Amino acid sequence: MVIYTNNARKLTDYALQTFKMTDYFEYVLTRDEVKNSKPDPEGIEKLIEKFGKTKESTIFIGDSWVDAETAINAGIDFVYFGLESAPGTRRKKIEANYTVKDMSELISLLCENS
16 A cells, blocks of 8 residues: 655654554655646556556546546556545546545455455
């Protein structure tokens, strides 16, 4: 698992260290390491290339319209993590491939698709 965030590197590292989550992720990509941030697909494309994956084997999990648009722009599946249906955007309603409301649902979904 990796993180791709529109937050700055300094804030992201602080949050991961504060909540003792650094060991849960193989790699972290922030807005500081891309030229074009979300919803541009550049970050997703970098991650797919870095790990030698395909679009078909990549799932983007997010909680916002910008995450959904990033997945759409990259041509990959999107899992919306939230209590309601997938978010709308300024241009269109996003249809998530999956919607989960908590971590247990997410873990079950990932186990089913691995």
